[in-house]
Amino acid sequence: MNKEAVGGSTPRTRPSLHADLNQVLLEQRGKRIHLGELLLQNNKIAKIDLISALTEVSDIPYLDFAFKSIPQL
Numbered sequence: 001m002n003k004e005a006v007g008g009s010t011p012r013t014r015p016s017l018h019a020d021l022n023q024v025l026l027e028q029r030g031k032r033i034h035l036g037e038l039l040l041q042n043n044k045i046a047k048i049d050l051i052s053a054l055t056e057v058s059d060i061p062y063l064d065f066a067f068k069s070i071p072q073l
Contacts (some may be wrong), residue, residue, distance in 0.1 A: 017044075020042075020044045021044070024038050024039055024042060024044060029041075036050050038056065
């Protein structure tokens with residue numbers, strides 16, 4: 001993930017990202033929902049960008065099991 005895309009205000013990035021993040025943080029207050037879920041629901045971040053950021057911070061690779069089938073016993 002490009003670090004400028006998260007915190008920068010270059011012409012290539014969304015200048016309102018800081019305000020968007022503050023809005024989502026206020027929305028999250030008092031709720032039992034992950035910040036990433038709110039960012040995705042409000043279309044503030046693309047899923048691939050969230051995955052990249054979480055993988056970078058946690059050093060744990062993301063595995064999407066949404067399309068994996070469970071073997072029948």
